[in-house]
Amino acid sequence: MxxxxxxxxxxxxxxxxxxxxxxxLLVLMAGLFxxxxxxxxxxxxxxxxxxxxxxxxxxxxxxxFAVTALFRHPLGLPIPHTAIIPRNKDRIGDTLATFLKDxxxxxxxxxxxMRRVDVAGAIGRFLATPPAQEGRIRETGARLVADVMExxxxxxxxxxxxxxxxxxxxxxxxxxxxxxxxxAAIAKDRHIPLLEGLIRWAGKTLDAxxxxxxxxxxxxxxxxxxxxxxxxTLADKIIDGLLRLLDDMAAxxxxxxxxxxxxxxxxxxxxLQFDPVMQRRVAEIRDELLDNEAMRRWIDGLWEQGRAAxxxxxxxxxxxxxxxxxxxxxxxxxxxxxxxxxxxxxxRFARRTAVGFSANYGASVVRLVSDTVRSWDTRTxxxxxxxxxxxDLQYIRVNGTLVGGLVGLAIHAIELWLR
Numbered sequence: 036m037x038x039x040x041x042x043x044x045x046x047x048x049x050x051x052x053x054x055x056x057x058x059x060l061l062v063l064m065a066g067l068f069x070x071x072x073x074x075x076x077x078x079x080x081x082x083x084x085x086x087x088x089x090x091x092x093x094x095x096x097x098x099x100f101a102v103t104a105l106f107r108h109p110l111g112l113p114i115p116h117t118a119i120i121p122r123n124k125d126r127i128g129d130t131l132a133t134f135l136k137d138x139x140x141x142x143x144x145x146x147x148x149m150r151r152v153d154v155a156g157a158i159g160r161f162l163a164t165p166p167a168q169e170g171r172i173r174e175t176g177a178r179l180v181a182d183v184m185e186x187x188x189x190x191x192x193x194x195x196x197x198x199x200x201x202x203x204x205x206x207x208x209x210x211x212x213x214x215x216x217x218x219a220a221i222a223k224d225r226h227i228p229l230l231e232g233l234i235r236w237a238g239k240t241l242d243a244x245x246x247x248x249x250x251x252x253x254x255x256x257x258x259x260x261x262x263x264x265x266x267x268t269l270a271d272k273i274i275d276g277l278l279r280l281l282d283d284m285a286a287x288x289x290x291x292x293x294x295x296x297x298x299x300x301x302x303x304x305x306x307l308q309f310d311p312v313m314q315r316r317v318a319e320i321r322d323e324l325l326d327n328e329a330m331r332r333w334i335d336g337l338w339e340q341g342r343a344a345x346x347x348x349x350x351x352x353x354x355x356x357x358x359x360x361x362x363x364x365x366x367x368x369x370x371x372x373x374x375x376x377x378x379x380x381x382x383r384f385a386r387r388t389a390v391g392f393s394a395n396y397g398a399s400v401v402r403l404v405s406d407t408v409r410s411w412d413t414r415t416x417x418x419x420x421x422x423x424x425x426x427d428l429q430y431i432r433v434n435g436t437l438v439g440g441l442v443g444l445a446i447h448a449i450e451l452w453l454r
Contacts, residue, residue: 053429060436061095064088086447087440094439098432105428106417120420121413128408132401140397142390149389155371155381162368197334201325209321210314214307217300226300230293231285238281245274 071085103109104117120127138144220226241248249270284293306313324330371378411419421428 053426053433057095057099057429057432057436060433061092061099064091064095064436064440068092082451083444083447087444090443090446091436091440094442095432095436097439098435102428102432106421121417124411124413125409128405131408132405135404136397136401140393140400142394142397145393146386146390149382149386152385153378153382154385155378158381159368159371159378163365163372197338200334204325205322207321208314208318210307210317213317214304214309217304217307221297221301221304226297227288230296234281234285238278238285241274241277241281248274 065088068085068088071081071088075081075085100109104114105119107121108114108117217226220229249267252270252273253267280292284290287293303313307317371381
């Protein structure tokens with residue numbers, strides 16, 4: 036995004052206009068001095084004007100020399116201790132970098148400053164009631180994001196994202212988490228609906244596959260059992276016994292088989308947390324799932340859908356923010372303003388992130404600042420600093436001219452009084 040022409044013009048012309056004013060005032064004092072000097076012999080009152088103009092010229096010239104000596108050699112003459120900024124460019128960069136490091140990028144300083152910053156509250160206010168210029172900022176940022184995403188190679192970008200997700204998932208040890216979740220569920224009897232669901236599922240499966248059980252018993256029974264019809268009787272007994280067992284397990288929470296099932300779940304929770312063999316099996320299942328071709332195709336489709344959704348939202352942020360997604364963001368903003376505990380958590384996370392950044396990358400930022408200033412040529416450094424503070428420095432010339440004139444006027448008055 037480029038700066039507006041008005042801003043560029045104002046930035047470039049500000050110091051130049053003030054330089055013209057200060058130089059014009061100096062020329063005016065010189066002209067006034069010669070006029071007063073010519074009229075003074077006939078009218079002594081012009082002596083005060085001469086003294087004012089003479090001292091104003093001295094003050095203006097002294098301040099012109101001082102201001103010019105900061106950026107270049109006055110009149111192009113290599114006078115010692117002039118062109119201070121160009122000669123000390125590298126030292127200025129090092130000093131600026133050290134100043135940033137000592138005052139802004141020390142973890143302790145960052146932590147103290149971040150404690151006074153309500154990051155979550157600011158985000159909440161922005162999401163709940165965005166400022167008037169938010170729409171324009173959002174559209175510009177959205178277009179930039181969309182352009183960057185479309186400029187990047189979709190296959191390479193998708194590969195990077197999927198590889199990052201794959202590495203993160205493979206690095207997760209799911210077994211202890213599953214064990215802790217199962218143990219917590221057992222402690223609060225949340226596993227009971229699971230057991231009851233399994234019992235009901237077993238009963239329905241038995242009913243649906245009764246003919247298979249009867250056929251299996253018939254095939255494996257001897258010829259005598261089949262000839263006498265005892266195979267049917269045996270099948271009825273087995274099926275009735277299994278159904279009765281499942282009914283008893285569903286009705287009696289203390290049924291021995293059900294208790295054994297609960298003991299098995301408890302042992303499974305323990306093994307998931309502490310048994311290396313079980314943890315290795317879970318890791319193998321995790322890796323097999325990730326290596327499965329169907330799983331990879333699903334992840335590919337998920338990435339394409341996510342990328343397409345991001346591009347649609349970036350190209351048309353108004354519609355994306357105006358639907359359910361926008362409502363969710365506004366609700367999130369209200370929650371951030373109302374939920375003190377959530378706000379504290381987010382602010383703590385932001386503080387730790389900033390402290391971690393300063394600790395890990397503070398030296399890199401300082402080196403970047405120093406190297407950037409060193410890479411600038413002297414003309415660039417001079418021009419940028421003069422554009423930044425040149426207007427105020429020209430005011431120093433104006434003030435020096437006027438103050439010098441007043442001092443000269445006072446000295447002339449004292450000289451006449453002492454005669």
